[in-house]
Amino acid sequence: xxxxxxxxxxxxxxxxxxxxxxxxxxxxxxxxxxxxxxxxxxxxxxxxxxxxxxxxxxxxxxxxxxxxxxxxxxxxxxxxxxxxxxxxxxxxxxxxxxxxxxxxxxxxxxxxxxxxxxxxxx
Amino acid sequence: xxxxxxxxxxxxxxxxxxxxxxxxxxxxxxxxxxxxxxxxxxxxxxxxxxxxxxxxxxxxxxxxxxxxxxxxxxxxxxxxxxxxxxxxxxxxxxxxxxxxxxxxxxx
Numbered sequence: 677x678x679x680x681x682x683x684x685x686x687x688x689x690x691x692x693x694x695x696x697x698x699x700x701x702x703x704x705x706x707x708x709x710x711x712x713x714x715x716x717x718x719x720x721x722x723x724x725x726x727x728x729x730x731x732x733x734x735x736x737x738x739x740x741x742x743x744x745x746x747x748x749x750x751x752x753x754x755x756x757x758x759x760x761x762x763x764x765x766x767x768x769x770x771x772x773x774x775x776x777x778x779x780x781x782x783x784x785x786x787x788x789x790x791x792x793x794x795x796x797x798x
Numbered sequence: 799x800x801x802x803x804x805x806x807x808x809x810x811x812x813x814x815x816x817x818x819x820x821x822x823x824x825x826x827x828x829x830x831x832x833x834x835x836x837x838x839x840x841x842x843x844x845x846x847x848x849x850x851x852x853x854x855x856x857x858x859x860x861x862x863x864x865x866x867x868x869x870x871x872x873x874x875x876x877x878x879x880x881x882x883x884x885x886x887x888x889x890x891x892x893x894x895x896x897x898x899x900x901x902x903x904x905x
Contacts, residue, residue: 720885720898722896723894723895726894736893738799771841776844781889782889782890784844784889
């Protein structure tokens with residue numbers, strides 16, 4: 677069964693850096709776009725960006741461009757979301773999710789990770 | 799960015815009711831519209847993709863319709879496990895924006 681397993685909860689201070697991960701298994705990791713979605717406390721879902729692990733083609737939402745970096749290491753089937761300098765407003769749950777169709781970013785997210793809670797104190 | 803607007807933002811209903819949630823896009827998105835269900839503390843779950851296709855394993859009481867800018871999600875007979883928050887999402891163009899969500903509560 678397809679699985680996306682995310683790294684554990686993080687507690688950080690404002691200004692610190694952070695990299696969280698999402699490991700895919702039981703499917704061809706390089707062939708499916710992987711995305712990141714933010715959910716701030718008590719709020720809705722926000723699409724941050726996606727990456728195609730096969731060639732690391734990456735697309736960002738303008739709201740997150742320059743604020744985070746999305747990357748992937750296809751040798752270990754893992755995608756990453758990183759911050760160079762966290763803010764208190766980055767406190768949220770971050771989900772990774774896989775696009776449904778091989779090679780396409782026009783389909784929905786069909787498999788989701790369990791979420792990583794990032795808490796940033798000021 | 800394409801804006802997705804759901805209505806209502808919240809809805810109170812009873813087990814056995816038929817309910818409809820609507821989602822409107824700020825421009826035409828063809829049928830690149832998907833619906834998710836999220837329960838507290840859980841990741842979202844895909845229900846309907848491409849406006850009207852039922853995701854594998856999802857009960858047939860869920861259905862979707864629409865194209866262009868106006869879409870709807872219908873639950874034909876609410877079950878206790880259906881009380882959750884529902885989101886629409888477009889994948890016509892990046893960023894693949896979500897609606898603000900509709901919280902379905904028990905009356």
